[in-house]
Amino acid sequence: MIILAFLYWFRKRSMEGRGGQPKFLNDPTASGVRRYEDLPIDEHRGETDLPSFDLTTVVAATENFSSANMLGHGGFGMVYKGCLADGQEIAVKRLSRNSGQGIDEFKNEVMLIAKLQHRNLVRLLGCCIHKEEMMLIYEYMPNRSLDLCIFDKNGNSSLDWRKRFQIIIGIARGVLYLHQDSRLKIIHRDLKASNVLLDGSMNPKISDFGIARMFRDDQIEANTNKVVGT
Structure with missing residues (x-):
């Protein structure tokens, strides 16, 4: 006791x-x-x-x-x-x-x-x-996550090519910022459709940095000790 x-x-x-x-x-x-x-x-x-x-x-x-x-x-x-x-x-x-x-x-x-x-x-x-x-x-992101828009039958109809291209470019800009343009060099390690949120104008925003890793400026690769992410 x-x-x-x-x-x-x-x-x-x-x-x-x-x-x-x-x-x-x-x-x-x-x-x-x-x-x-x-x-x-x-x-x-x-x-x-x-x-x-x-x-x-x-x-x-x-x-x-x-x-x-x-x-x-x-x-x-x-x-x-x-x-x-x-x-x-x-x-x-x-x-x-x-x-x-x-x-x-x-x-x-x-x-x-x-x-x-x-x-x-x-x-x-x-x-x-x-x-x-x-x-x-x-x-708060009113349009929830990208995977819901892609795989939901009702949401999928609202994603024309112009919006899809806008989302693609937005995700790429976010990743570029993390890898090169921010003060910290961040590798997300779990980038997937459910971790991309959409605001009221369908602009994409990368979320969930729980297993992200910070790299040195001159570092281009690393080994993990265990399997993470989806």
Whole structure:
């Protein structure tokens, strides 16, 4: 019983830091991840940290994570549509507590996409962290993902050649930015139709950087330790 109590205490302490945040966001040496305030200034927005949403705001925006607002799910967890008090629509990516890969993907996404800004990359608005609750807040994409438009019979009819070509060019511009034009050299590693989201004008935006990898400027190849992606 003493051992079990110690393990429970140790796990709780490792997951909670100041203000109920996970330890890796407070301890600069924990898991090799720095605090938000230690992140370099964003190259386009000039921000030094990632905005934080309180849990009450997110719960209200998603109507307590109503199943009617659920947009989809993946290895990370569930994604919900939400609406803030000012009318702004958001997408909330909620980490599943049973997800073995979720915490690593959360850290990776915070470290990478928070520093990137491009019209063909989905915009990360902030995060919500409260004890074991960990969520990423994104801009909402009303036309959902590209795979739904391609494989859905109703959606497929709206994709004429002009729109298809526009989507192809947009994805290519996003990838070019990641590989060459951004301050960081990023390889997505899971680029597929379901990870390309479409805004109201059917402009494509690459999403889901959970397993992306950062390369050195002079690096052109690398070996992975395990199979990842789809």
